[in-house]
Amino acid sequence: MAIRRLLIANRGEIAVRIARACRELGVEAVAIYSDRDADAPHVRAADRAVRVGPAAPAESYLNIGAIVDAARTSGADAVHPGYGFLSERAAFAKACTDAGLIFVGPPASAIDAMGSKIGARRLIERAGVPVVPGQTPADQTDAGIEAAARAVGFPVLIKASAGGGGKGMRIARDGSSLAESIPAARREAQAAFGDGTLYVERLIERPRHIEIQVFADAHGHAVHLFERDCSVQRRHQKVIEESPSPALTPALRERMGAAAVAAALACGYQNAGTIEFLLDGRGDAGRFYFLEMNTRLQVEHPVTESVTGTDLVRAQLHVAAGGALPWAQADLTQRGHAIECRVYAEDPANGFLPQAGPLLVYREPAGPGIRVDSGVEQGAEVPVQYDPMLAKLIASGEHRAAAIARAVAALRRFPILGVRTNVAFLVNVLRHPAFAAGDVQTSFIDDHLDDLLDAPAPSDAVMAAAAFARESPSATAAAPAAAADPWRDLRGWGR
Amino acid sequence: MWTSGDVEVWRRGDELFARKGERVERMFAAVAGDVTWVFHDGVTYRIEAPSAGRRRGPQSHGSLSSPMPATVVSVQVAPGDTVTVGQTLIVLEAMKMELPVRAPGDGRVKSVNCKAGDLVQPDVSLIDFE
Numbered sequence: 001m002a003i004r005r006l007l008i009a010n011r012g013e014i015a016v017r018i019a020r021a022c023r024e025l026g027v028e029a030v031a032i033y034s035d036r037d038a039d040a041p042h043v044r045a046a047d048r049a050v051r052v053g054p055a056a057p058a059e060s061y062l063n064i065g066a067i068v069d070a071a072r073t074s075g076a077d078a079v080h081p082g083y084g085f086l087s088e089r090a091a092f093a094k095a096c097t098d099a100g101l102i103f104v105g106p107p108a109s110a111i112d113a114m115g116s117k118i119g120a121r122r123l124i125e126r127a128g129v130p131v132v133p134g135q136t137p138a139d140q141t142d143a144g145i146e147a148a149a150r151a152v153g154f155p156v157l158i159k160a161s162a163g164g165g166g167k168g169m170r171i172a173r174d175g176s177s178l179a180e181s182i183p184a185a186r187r188e189a190q191a192a193f194g195d196g197t198l199y200v201e202r203l204i205e206r207p208r209h210i211e212i213q214v215f216a217d218a219h220g221h222a223v224h225l226f227e228r229d230c231s232v233q234r235r236h237q238k239v240i241e242e243s244p245s246p247a248l249t250p251a252l253r254e255r256m257g258a259a260a261v262a263a264a265l266a267c268g269y270q271n272a273g274t275i276e277f278l279l280d281g282r283g284d285a286g287r288f289y290f291l292e293m294n295t296r297l298q299v300e301h302p303v304t305e306s307v308t309g310t311d312l313v314r315a316q317l318h319v320a321a322g323g324a325l326p327w328a329q330a331d332l333t334q335r336g337h338a339i340e341c342r343v344y345a346e347d348p349a350n351g352f353l354p355q356a357g358p359l360l361v362y363r364e365p366a367g368p369g370i371r372v373d374s375g376v377e378q379g380a381e382v383p384v385q386y387d388p389m390l391a392k393l394i395a396s397g398e399h400r401a402a403a404i405a406r407a408v409a410a411l412r413r414f415p416i417l418g419v420r421t422n423v424a425f426l427v428n429v430l431r432h433p434a435f436a437a438g439d440v441q442t443s444f445i446d447d448h449l450d451d452l453l454d455a456p457a458p459s460d461a462v463m464a465a466a467a468f469a470r471e472s473p474s475a476t477a478a479a480p481a482a483a484a485d486p487w488r489d490l491r492g493w494g495r
Numbered sequence: 496m497w498t499s500g501d502v503e504v505w506r507r508g509d510e511l512f513a514r515k516g517e518r519v520e521r522m523f524a525a526v527a528g529d530v531t532w533v534f535h536d537g538v539t540y541r542i543e544a545p546s547a548g549r550r551r552g553p554q555s556h557g558s559l560s561s562p563m564p565a566t567v568v569s570v571q572v573a574p575g576d577t578v579t580v581g582q583t584l585i586v587l588e589a590m591k592m593e594l595p596v597r598a599p600g601d602g603r604v605k606s607v608n609c610k611a612g613d614l615v616q617p618d619v620s621l622i623d624f625e
Contacts, residue, residue: 413537423537424537465513468524
């Protein structure tokens, strides 16, 4: 059954990108919007639009009842969840299928199976995919935890079995520090979660974050579309993603790809998904461990599209409608190199604090090998209610250095004024010698933060332009405030 | 076209161009209240006016100072002069740019604490008002 009308249960750049795939396929796109988004780009990118609630996400983009109703009343036959919001809620997938709608994603059972960390780990282990060695010992005495630490192998992480967020977490590099760290971890776990049960896990030091794109259809076929290296992260959020990974060799790539396909088949997966791994070391000797599965389309999917020459959203709609996978594994190759930079409204110098405000100037760069996926535009306001990602800039080239050079050149011509952004920070990452060398672990940003925050003082030309802008505001780029004495406004500058 | 020291600036829409000798720099600028944003070569500069607490009222009183190290190019008033809002009082040079210090309001000059050629430091009074 072909999809004729698709409700896009999301907002921002991903909703715009899905609407583009619809246009290309001749599928009608139905947008949903909150009161904050009535005139947003994703609404105008669609053929129809339905209001689902007030600005607060809980009442609009997370409102399962309102969204399923919108799909029904608009006559949609399918729902695409995008990423974030409801995309990994089994209850939403189930509500869609119960309403007779095609859910463009995996079955609710697969979302459920991979949503539980412990359940997913067990399932994955049974499929023969390596997981980070660890255990929750039945004997929770100091001696029992110590025995578990020796069995798992040092260095180990001793952490609360009940929760995350770094609470109740201790690193032990050898047996000598256990006497102190076990009781401390237990006390913290008890205080934070009301449960002092401890979990002991091998500490993977300075890992890389490598993920494999997988795709499965309803006919029992699954393929992988190679890796994305997402090691450049801050606060566990990805900033730059690329493919191929500088750390992988063909042999390691093949092992990781096969493991990812096995994992997808093990949970009865369908549609696009991503298996995230931690990689210890690099090259043929690298060891990888299952981290988690993302049961949806990823933010960074354009990286894979660029190097494989595929359209993952198009394939998602095809497979969701019951079609067979459009590719066999042997059809898929990586060609050249692609890098995605996430442009955020945030202040890197201030702990990457998200920023809201007006986009007084917003001009996307263009040119060979440059793709910009965005859901914002000049004159709009970056709202406080939603994710501060403004755009994704994807640069591709015949090899890694060419892709980096294109990304740098494009970012240097990506003016965004009115809110602080991470554009200069991204340029500094791409130009950093360690990044150029492909020597990037998940600690990269913390390791090099001072270098990455470096910013030049304003030049004469910049100061002259600032003074000029105040003297003669342009029609489009000036907010209502009147221009005044330029000298008054040159007192102190920030960045 | 607009000139500041040896920098020529002109505008095409939101784009600003600054010429210094043979070099032409392409920039974008936008003004929002007290903040001027300038984008140049991948870097966004956020140039702020003084905080509201330091801003003067409609009347000139107290004193005027330089916010950064600067050289005094000329002093155009003398003690006892009555000045009106917007009138140029002193011309400073900093960052190779000449910048007029204008009267923030109507008032009467009590004392002038600098002369042409002086290097002045931030937060040192240049002119006191009655």
